[in-house]
Amino acid sequence: MEYFTLNNGIKMPMLGFGTSNLKGMECQNAVRDAIEVGYRHIDTASSYYNEKAVGRGIKDSGINREELFITVKVWPSHYVEAHKSIEDSFRRLQIDYADMAIVHHPCGDYDACYQAFEELYNDGKIKSIGLSNFSIPQIQHFLDDYTIKPSLVTVEAHPYNSQYILQEYLEKYNLVMEAWYPLGHGDKNLIQEPIILSLSKKYKKSPVQIILRWHIQMDHSVLPSSKNKDHIFDNYNIFDFNIEREDMGKIAQLNKNQLYKEFDDAMWNRFLDWHPDFDDQE
Ligand SMILES: NC(=O)c1ccc[n+]([C@@H]2O[C@H](COP(=O)([O-])OP(=O)(O)OC[C@H]3O[C@@H](n4cnc5c(N)ncnc54)[C@H](OP(=O)(O)O)[C@@H]3O)[C@@H](O)[C@H]2O)c1
Numbered sequence: 001m002e003y004f005t006l007n008n009g010i011k012m013p014m015l016g017f018g019t020s021n022l023k024g025m026e027c028q029n030a031v032r033d034a035i036e037v038g039y040r041h042i043d044t045a046s047s048y049y050n051e052k053a054v055g056r057g058i059k060d061s062g063i064n065r066e067e068l069f070i071t072v073k074v075w076p077s078h079y080v081e082a083h084k085s086i087e088d089s090f091r092r093l094q095i096d097y098a099d100m101a102i103v104h105h106p107c108g109d110y111d112a113c114y115q116a117f118e119e120l121y122n123d124g125k126i127k128s129i130g131l132s133n134f135s136i137p138q139i140q141h142f143l144d145d146y147t148i149k150p151s152l153v154t155v156e157a158h159p160y161n162s163q164y165i166l167q168e169y170l171e172k173y174n175l176v177m178e179a180w181y182p183l184g185h186g187d188k189n190l191i192q193e194p195i196i197l198s199l200s201k202k203y204k205k206s207p208v209q210i211i212l213r214w215h216i217q218m219d220h221s222v223l224p225s226s227k228n229k230d231h232i233f234d235n236y237n238i239f240d241f242n243i244e245r246e247d248m249g250k251i252a253q254l255n256k257n258q259l260y261k262e263f264d265d266a267m268w269n270r271f272l273d274w275h276p277d278f279d280d281q282e
Helices: 024-037 051-061 076-093 110-122 136-145 164-172 194-203 207-217 229-236 245-252 265-273
Strands: 003-005 011-013 041-043 069-074 100-103 129-132 152-156 176-180 220-222
Touching (some): 011 069, 024 041, 024 229, 051 076, 069 076, 076 110, 076 265, 110 129, 129 136, 136 164, 152 164, 194 207, 194 245, 207 229, 207 245
Parallel strands (some): 041 069, 100 129, 129 152, 152 176, 176 220
16 A cells, blocks of 8 residues: 555545445445455545445454544535534444545535534544545635645546646645546446556556556545455555556546536536435445
C-alpha cells in the first residue's frame, strides 16, 4: 500500500474499496474479502443504502477499527441536519468516528453541512473533511471562508478524463484528488484500449491493474469497486511495479475530457427533492 499524508497530518491509504453498487450480503462479503486481501480504506455513503452491510463486512473481517480509513458522506437533502445524518451513518456502520466525511454534491445548503463538519471535526467525530463533485470556485470558497480546510476532493477521473486542471489547482493547496469511476465504471472500451493492452503485455499485469497503477502514479486516491473476489484481489495488487515515465505519457494521450456521469441543475434539484429513509436497507 502507498499512503497520502493529508494537509491535516492524517494518513490515508491511496487505494480504497468503492462500494456504491454493492448491497446486502453481496456487499457484506465483498467488504470482508477486501479487508482480508489488504484494503484498509473503505468508501461508502448514506445514499448507497449499504452502510449496514458495510458495517457487518468490517465486523466479519475481525479487523481493529483503528486500522481502517472509513469515508462517509452526507446527502444534499440532509445537509441542514448533517449531525443527525453522520450519527445515523455511524449507527448503521457500527463505528463511532469517521476518518473522512464528504459533502456529497454541490447543491442545496452545503455550507450548513460544512459548518456541522467543522463542529464534528473539533469534537473528534470526523478526522478530515472532503468535497465531492465541487468546482474550483466552490472549492476556493471553502478554502477562503472556513477555519478547517478540506483535505480532499473526489471527482470522476480515469484515463479518458484525467482532470489535470483540477488536480493542478488542488496540488497548490495540498489537497488530494480522489478518482471515482477509476475504471470508467467498468467500460470495456477503456479497459481494452490498445495502449492499455500493450502495456498489460509489457508489464505482465492485467489491463485493469495498468489503469489503477496509472492512477496511483498520477497521485490520485483511487476507489475501484468490484463484486468479484478475483477482481478485488487483482485490483489490490498494484504496488509491485512501476509504469515508466514514457508509458505514463502514452496513457495521458487517452484523455478526451469524457465523463460517464454528467450533473446538471435538473439533477441537483432531483437530489434536493429526494428524502429517503436510509435505514430502510438490509
Ligand atoms: N462521490 C461520488 O459522487 C461518487 C460517484 C460514483 C462512484 N463513487 C465511488 O467510486 C466507486 C467506484 O465506482 P464504480 O464501481 O461505479 O466504477 P469503477 O470502479 O470504475 O468500475 C466498476 C466496474 O469495473 C468492473 N471491474 C472492477 N475490477 C475489475 C477487474 N479487475 N477486471 C474487470 N472488471 C473489473 C466491475 O465489475 P465486477 O464487479 O464484475 O468486478 C464494475 O462493473 C464507487 O463504488 C463509489 O465508492 C463516488
